[in-house]
Amino acid sequence: MTQQQLIETIKQHHPNLSDTQIRIHLNTAMREFCRKTRVLETLYTFQTVAEKRYYNLPSTIVEIKRVDYDNYQIPRLVGQPEKIDTDV
Amino acid sequence: MSSNERTSALKKVYWIERNAIAIAQKSSSDASTDYVSVTEVKTVNVHAVKTDEKFVASGSGISMDESSIIPEEFHEGLTYYVIAKGYELKPETLQASVFWRSLWKEQISEGKTYANKQQDGSSYHIKQHDF
Numbered sequence: 001m002t003q004q005q006l007i008e009t010i011k012q013h014h015p016n017l018s019d020t021q022i023r024i025h026l027n028t029a030m031r032e033f034c035r036k037t038r039v040l041e042t043l044y045t046f047q048t049v050a051e052k053r054y055y056n057l058p059s060t061i062v063e064i065k066r067v068d069y070d071n072y073q074i075p076r077l078v079g080q081p082e083k084i085d086t087d088v
Numbered sequence: 089m090s091s092n093e094r095t096s097a098l099k100k101v102y103w104i105e106r107n108a109i110a111i112a113q114k115s116s117s118d119a120s121t122d123y124v125s126v127t128e129v130k131t132v133n134v135h136a137v138k139t140d141e142k143f144v145a146s147g148s149g150i151s152m153d154e155s156s157i158i159p160e161e162f163h164e165g166l167t168y169y170v171i172a173k174g175y176e177l178k179p180e181t182l183q184a185s186v187f188w189r190s191l192w193k194e195q196i197s198e199g200k201t202y203a204n205k206q207q208d209g210s211s212y213h214i215k216q217h218d219f
Binding site for chain 1: 156174
């Protein structure tokens with residue numbers, strides 16, 4: 001269904017809701033559905049840069065399942081390193 | 089791939105902080121506690137769960153005549169959430185809100201089942217171990 005069709009379906013029940021209000025709720029529903037069901041998976045790839053520690057993630061990523069470095073799976077650090085930096 | 093590359097890669101760790109992913113390696117001076125930034129250019133693959141783009145009136149996102157990339161059988165389910173929200177606005181329609189909210193929860197449940205099924209129809213299972 002297109003966004004237009006979704007809005008028309010909702011307006012059969014709530015004709016007074018504006019398109020903007022409906023769109024806000026649809027976006028909340030979409031994020032909740034994807035986060036809870038984990039139905040959409042993706043592979044995000046980037047290159048490391050020498051001496052750079054932090055790399056921004058796309059805002060569409062809601063959960064990281066696994067990370068590979070040079071095609072080898074690497075572990076998630078438990079806790080935080082003693083020395084941190086704030087370059088992100 | 090050489091064993092050196094393997095050894096080097098397996099010294100790396102990651103963690104998530106402030107919406108960013110940190111990649112670091114154990115320091116050669118104190119491998120137990122200290123981590124330093126990597127010094128080489130390598131590929132990092134992040135296997136992740138994502139959400140779709142946002143619905144928008146115009147600009148970047150799902151436009152009025154486009155559809156979400158979630159499986160088509162769940163498209164109508166998104167409307168259940170919004171319909172329930174609409175009925176929550178008036179005290180006299182709260183009962184209707186509960187009904188539509190239950191349909192929404194059902195969609196979430198079916199979505200989890202869908203995501204757990206592989207393309208061949210097999211389900212996710214936990215491998216057992218002897219201790």
